[in-house]
Amino acid sequence: MLKDKTVVLGVTGSIAAYKAADIASKLAQSGAKVLTVMTGSAREFVTPLTFRSVTGQPVITDMFDSQSQFSVQHVSLADMADAILIAPATAQIMAKLVAGLADDMISLTVLATKAPVVIAPAMDHNMWESPVTQNNVTRLRARGFTIVGPGKGHLASGKEGWGRLEDTEKVLGALRMTMGRKGDLLGRRFVVTAGGTQEPIDPVRVITNRSSGKMGYAIAEAARDRGAEVTLVTAPTALAQPVGINTIPVNTAREMNQAVAKAVLNADVLIMAAAVADYQVASPSLSKIKKEATGRLTLELERTPDILGETKGSFLRVGFAAESEGLVRNAAQKLKSKALDLIVANDITQADSGFGTDTNRVVIIDRAGSVEALPLLTKYEVAERILDRVNALSKV
Numbered sequence: 070m071l072k073d074k075t076v077v078l079g080v081t082g083s084i085a086a087y088k089a090a091d092i093a094s095k096l097a098q099s100g101a102k103v104l105t106v107m108t109g110s111a112r113e114f115v116t117p118l119t120f121r122s123v124t125g126q127p128v129i130t131d132m133f134d135s136q137s138q139f140s141v142q143h144v145s146l147a148d149m150a151d152a153i154l155i156a157p158a159t160a161q162i163m164a165k166l167v168a169g170l171a172d173d174m175i176s177l178t179v180l181a182t183k184a185p186v187v188i189a190p191a192m193d194h195n196m197w198e199s200p201v202t203q204n205n206v207t208r209l210r211a212r213g214f215t216i217v218g219p220g221k222g223h224l225a226s227g228k229e230g231w232g233r234l235e236d237t238e239k240v241l242g243a244l245r246m247t248m249g250r251k252g253d254l255l256g257r258r259f260v261v262t263a264g265g266t267q268e269p270i271d272p273v274r275v276i277t278n279r280s281s282g283k284m285g286y287a288i289a290e291a292a293r294d295r296g297a298e299v300t301l302v303t304a305p306t307a308l309a310q311p312v313g314i315n316t317i318p319v320n321t322a323r324e325m326n327q328a329v330a331k332a333v334l335n336a337d338v339l340i341m342a343a344a345v346a347d348y349q350v351a352s353p354s355l356s357k358i359k360k361e362a363t364g365r366l367t368l369e370l371e372r373t374p375d376i377l378g379e380t381k382g383s384f385l386r387v388g389f390a391a392e393s394e395g396l397v398r399n400a401a402q403k404l405k406s407k408a409l410d411l412i413v414a415n416d417i418t419q420a421d422s423g424f425g426t427d428t429n430r431v432v433i434i435d436r437a438g439s440v441e442a443l444p445l446l447t448k449y450e451v452a453e454r455i456l457d458r459v460n461a462l463s464k465v
């Protein structure tokens with residue numbers, strides 16, 4: 070969604086200014102045109118050259134610079150921005166924005182823009198917790214600005230606390246969410262499942278699978294980025310909790326079943342991208358199973374709940390089928406037996422698709438029997454295509 074969008078990146082005088090280079094780089098890699106604006110204090114920490122190099126665009130530092138194409142018309146940045154992201158944002162820039170000051174190129178541009186604004190604060194924890202800063206944050210939120218972070222952890226002062234610039238992925242997630250607020254899924258409620266469930270054998274061991282959760286998270290994020298209200302029911306993954314998504318962590322298929330049953334009560338769409346175990350240990354041991362010198366250990370397994378089969382309601386139902394043979398035939402059969410509206414079939418024998426990868430090659434089958442084979446795409450792109458189909462179906 071950032072492709073060909075103009076993002077004005079405001080960098081202010083925080084010790085975290087060096088991290089803004091990573092944000093600028095990731096934005097540029099997403100296809101956005103990134104115009105960096107730096108305050109004088111920011112330039113004490115990092116040089117404009119860094120941002121010019123990673124974005125391939127001029128860096129704006131002075132509103133009175135007669136050589137700059139942006140200073141000729143002092144509000145031109147404000148007009149051309151699809152979004153403004155200030156990262157890191159100092160206590161000072163937030164105070165200026167609240168007061169409506171316009172004595173530097175960032176505050177001037179924010180004052181003059183109609184584009185969505187995202188602010189990622191970074192500062193010492195006493196500065197962050199100060200009632201003045203907290204009051205400013207409340208007022209910026211009330212103006213419709215998105216505040217992402219700060220995170221908690223080690224601070225440059227050597228102390229621990231709230232004040233760290235939020236991770237790049239979360240900052241960019243907040244930006245995408247804010248830019249998509251009026252998207253085509255506005256007001257629609259999605260429940261998405263992700264990850265591989267873990268069925269206990271004993272207190273320290275589990276039966277699980279190789280699902281990374283990436284496909285389900287991509288769907289949840291892509292729906293959020295188009296304005297949907299998303300609940301993500303997730304089995305354990307190594308992925309960071311996404312911004313702006315109601316995330317419900319679960320471990321087992323049974324827990325997932327309960328969480329989904331509750332979440333779908335007021336949902337419009339359920340997308341089951343999780344790899345749910347088909348079997349669970351019938352009686353998990355309450356104590357750690359000891360290793361014997363010889364012999365075999367037999368585990369008795371029983372069926373886990375059939376989440377899609379048990380979940381009833383008037384919402385659209387999208388399932389996934391991970392297949393190593395008979396891809397379309399097996400997926401079409403699952404679509405029918407579980408009364409789904411769509412099924413996304415994954416060929417897990419391909420190295421570049423299925424579990425763990427960042428890309429996927431899928432076939433989408435609908436209840437009318439149409440079969441759409443998608444080329445190799447990123448999981449986010451696959452998510453977008455699934456959401457296009459869901460959107461079209463829900464209008465029928």
Ligand SMILES: Cc1cc2nc3c(=O)[nH]c(=O)nc-3n(C[C@H](O)[C@H](O)[C@H](O)COP(=O)(O)O)c2cc1C
Pocket residue numbers: 080081082083084085108109110111158159160161162173191192193196
């Ligand atoms: C070493 C150093 C680190 C600083 N780090 C921060 C910071 O993380 N957050 C913050 O709000 N201010 C920080 N400041 C103070 C700001 O740089 C100062 O308030 C400055 O006027 C901000 O200007 P600007 O908002 O125009 O960039 C720091 C100052 C110094 C000297």
